[in-house]
Each structure stands twice: as C-alpha cells, then as structure tokens.
Amino acid sequence: MGFDGMLKGRIAPRLRELGFKGSGAVYLLPDEELWVQLGFQKARGNTADEQRATVNLSVVPKAEWERVREWYPRFPARPKPGTEYVGSPRSPERIGQVMPGEQGDHWWSFRSDDPAGGERAAEELLAAIVEHGLPWLRAEADRVRAEPAAGWPAAATGGGPQGSGGGSGEGSGGRPGEGTGEGSVEGRGDGSGEGPR
Numbered sequence: 001m002g003f004d005g006m007l008k009g010r011i012a013p014r015l016r017e018l019g020f021k022g023s024g025a026v027y028l029l030p031d032e033e034l035w036v037q038l039g040f041q042k043a044r045g046n047t048a049d050e051q052r053a054t055v056n057l058s059v060v061p062k063a064e065w066e067r068v069r070e071w072y073p074r075f076p077a078r079p080k081p082g083t084e085y086v087g088s089p090r091s092p093e094r095i096g097q098v099m100p101g102e103q104g105d106h107w108w109s110f111r112s113d114d115p116a117g118g119e120r121a122a123e124e125l126l127a128a129i130v131e132h133g134l135p136w137l138r139a140e141a142d143r144v145r146a147e148p149a150a151g152w153p154a155a156a157t158g159g160g161p162q163g164s165g166g167g168s169g170e171g172s173g174g175r176p177g178e179g180t181g182e183g184s185v186e187g188r189g190d191g192s193g194e195g196p197r
Contacts (some may be wrong), residue, residue, distance in 0.1 A: 003051040003110040006122040040082035055095040056082035059140040098136040
C-alpha cells in the first residue's frame with residue numbers, strides 16, 4: 001500500500017486518537033489562540049509505485065496571522081504548516097530537525113509492492129510524531145504563548161511587516177527540500193528544492 005492509503009487507513013485515525021482534527025495532508029490541535037498544525041509533504045518525483053513523505057510542524061498565533069493577512073490579504077485564513085510566508089516571523093519545522101541524531105530532514109518510503117514495508121514505515125512515522133513531533137508542538141505552543149503580547153509587528157512602522165512594505169502577497173523563492181506538498185505562490189515555500197532544508 002502506498003503512502004496515501006497508509007495516511008488514510010493507518011496514520012490519520014491514530015492522529016485523531018491523539019487529539020488532532022483534520023483530513024488529507026493537514027491536521028491541527030484545537031487551540032483558541034494558536035494554529036498548532038502538522039502537515040504531510042510528499043517528495044518530488046513520487047510515482048504510483050513508490051512514494052516518500054515527511055512531516056512539517058507549525059505553531060502560529062492566530063492574532064499575529066490576522067495581522068499578517070492585513071498586509072497580505074491573499075494569504076489563506078489558516079497558514080499552511082509546510083509554507084514559509086513572506087511577512088511572517090514564523091517558519092515551519094521539519095520533523096527531522098526535532099528528532100535526535102537527524103541532520104534536518106527525514107523521509108519515509110512507501111512502495112505499493114511492499115505492504116509490510118509500508119506498515120513499518122507508517123509505524124515509524126507515527127512513532128516519530130508521538131515521540132518528537134507532538135512534544136515539540138506542545139513545547140513550542142507554550143513558548144509562543146509566553147512571548148510578550150507587544151512585539152511584531154508593532155516595531156514595523158510605516159513599512160509593512162518586517163519593513164517589507166505592503167503588497168499583494170506574492171511569494172518569492174522556494175523552501176528547500178524534496179517535496180511538492182504544501183507550498184504556495186503566496187509564501188516562500190513551494191517545496192520544490194532538491195537538497196536538505
């Protein structure tokens with residue numbers, strides 16, 4: 001079974017047991033103040049026979065995101081967990097960056113002709129989320145929640161977020177990595193790069 005089948009049949013149900021809400025490639029932990037999300041990103045060059053996938057983690061204050069959208073109204077109502085947005089001070093984290101011994105990226109492989117291997121990959125991916133991704137999301141949520149209320153973008157006066165000026169929200173560049181999963185022309189991440197992040 002390939003990654004999409006594993007995501008729907010094995011991974012998503014376990015995420016819901018852990019308290020996540022969502023479907024498809026994006027899941028969030030309900031929070032009144034923050035967008036606490038994880039998103040699955042599939043690798044560039046995936047085929048019907050073989051797929052590779054990784055996980056992006058993101059914590060963004062809702063009020064801060066609304067201020068970003070005042071400058072860039074084309075941005076979505078909820079930030080995508082795998083996209084770096086122009087004008088936002090927050091960047092997503094690859095799960096490999098919070099896994100001990102990793103060098104910034106970790107991808108799991110799923111082959112349609114190897115169901116047992118796919119099961120193992122799904123279990124390893126879920127273990128990484130439970131042991132590293134979820135604790136990081138909770139710790140980052142606590143850290144962000146403790147930040148002073150007065151901060152960005154209060155210092156950016158007269159020139160738009162981070163001094164970039166108001167604009168249409170068009171993105172620039174691409175987030176390095178292998179995937180094509182969650183990028184946006186409105187952000188800095190189309191995930192189409194070829195190397196480690």
